Amino acid sequence: MARAALTTDAVVDVALLIIDEKGPAALTLSAVAGRAGVATPSLYKHVRNLAELRSLVSARIMNEIADQVGEAVLGRSADEAIRAVMMAWRHYALRHPHRYSALIQTPEPRTVEAGTRLINILLATFRAYGMADSAAIHAARCLRAAVHGFAVLETEGAFGLPEKLDESYDLLIHMMITGLHAPR
Amino acid sequence: MARAALTTDAVVDVALLIIDEKGPAALTLSAVAGRAGVATPSLYKHVRNLAELRSLVSARIMNEIADQVGEAVLGRSADEAIRAVMMAWRHYALRHPHRYSALIQTPEPRTVEAGTRLINILLATFRAYGMADSAAIHAARCLRAAVHGFAVLETEGAFGLPEKLDESYDLLIHMMITGLHAPR
DNA sequence: GCCATAAAGCTAATGTGATTAGCCGTGTTC
DNA sequence: GAACACGGCTAATCACATTAGCTTTATGGC
Structure with a gap:
């Protein structure tokens, strides 16, 4: 091993700082390097390239959303749970608008994995309505799309x-x- | 006057071609110039810069959506109109996925103007339910968000x-x- | 038919960022 | 105490956006 110094996680931290302040478009490796007190090429020791950094950032954000939503749903079920999910999700977006814009939807493994956590929370919630698996999937997609x-x-x-x-x-x-309760 | 040649509209046409083929990320002035058979700096005679080109492209796309949705809603009202709006909107996105991704949501005057056309169609549709202005606005926002x-x-x-x-x-x-019909 | 002009194009140059190659110091480990 | 791997650095390249300033060409008025 060598000096302690920067880690991939720390690079992502700095990236989030920049995004929070100036939006996703301001996320450049130069900016991150400047903030981290390091020369730009040094970052390549911690992330493969800008695309990977974006993907790491996106995954981190998706995980934060899943955390918040998961916490909000604890101890609630059915309609109450749906409401709690929707409130928590929007609150995250409002608290961190730039982060929300930095989310990548494109099938990008890391974010998808985090997104799956979120979807599973929704699916579990819908089971509280006694929905079949297939119906729960459709319902989860609709909820996700709307929110x-x-x-x-x-x-x-x-x-x-x-x-x-x-x-x-x-x-x-x-x-x-109400849409969820209404019969097809 | 000078030679016939390129126009702002033609530049936007080329930009859309590139977006359709390779996605919004591939939209560069170099690429547009190459396609148009012109040197990159020549484009500045027709658009202020890349940001403006993006905004023109976005507005064009939003207008196309408004056109399609407006057409779909003709001769229909209430539930039928809602269904037609939602189908037409999604169909546009599926026919032109890259264009849909190139839409700019940020308050950008040109796109906002085109978006307003779309919103007005929704508002007119909701009046068919006998909704008050304020209720129609909330309903239109929800429909827009979901779609x-x-x-x-x-x-x-x-x-x-x-x-x-x-x-x-x-x-x-x-x-x-059903959500629209259900009482609060 | 001839000229002034403005539009539309071009080349050259600059600046920012991403990315690569290859070098250097510093701990860790045996 | 020497080898090694890690993390940082400088130098160099490439792609683009953007600006400055020059050239060419329709075209309208004469």
């Missing part, structure tokens, strides 16, 4: 009037819950 | 099993429609 769509649009500032967004989201939660 | 979320996730390949996606989307349509 993610709202979070993306809100964090990117795509909605016009900011003041009533809580109300809109309440409606979305309501629609999801 | 956009599904389209983003599907076009980026974020969903696992491709074969049942039609079924999942049917469920989403069902959830939206």
Whole structure:
């Protein structure tokens, strides 16, 4: 071994710092190296390239979301659980808007793995409705799409009037819950 | 005047060609210039810079979506209209996945203007339910979030099993429609 | 038909970032 | 105490975006 120094995790930490401050577009290896007090090429000792750093960052973020959502759902079930999931997910996005924009959806192994944790939470929740596996998968996809769509649009500032967004989201939660109960 | 040659619109055409073939990340001024048979700096006679080109491209795409959705909704109302909107929107995304990924959500005037056309179609549709203005806005936001979320996730390949996606989307349509009818 | 002009194109140059190659010091380990 | 592997560094290359300034060519007015 050699000096203690930088680790891959520490590089990701710095990357998140930059993203939080200036958005995903500002994530460059130069910027990370500057923050870490190191020359740019030195980073290649810890990450393969910029693409890998982005993927590590994305996975870390997805894991954070899964953590928060998993925590929120503890001790709740059915409608209460759905509401808790949706609230926690959106709150994460609002607390870290730039991080949310840095999420990669493209099938990228690391993020997919973290995303699977999140999906499993949703599936477990839907089993509380007595749903069959297949039905739970469809329901989970719908919930994911709705929440993610709202979070993306809100964090990117795509909605016009900011003041009533809580109300809109309440409606979305309501629609999801009632939609799940309604017979096909 | 000078030679006929390139126009801003033609540059956007070429940009869309590149996006369709290789995705939004491949959209560089060099690539556009190469395709257009022109030196890179010549493009600056037609677009201010790469950022503006992206914004023009995004606006064009959003307008295409609004066109398709607007067409789909003709002659329909209420539930039928909602279903038609959702189907047309997703179909556009599936026909042009790379274009869908090239959409910019950030408050960017040109895209916002085109997006407003789309929102107005949704609002008009919700009035068919006899909704008040405020309720229609919340409903439109929810519909937009759900459809956009599904389209983003599907076009980026974020969903696992491709074969049942039609079924999942049917469920989403069902959830939206029943959710809209259910009382708060 | 001839010229001024403005549009549209071009070459050259600069700056930023990513990435690679190859060198150097420093702990760790035997 | 010497070999080694790790982590950092400098130098160099490449791809792009962007700017400056020159050249060419329609075209409208004469």
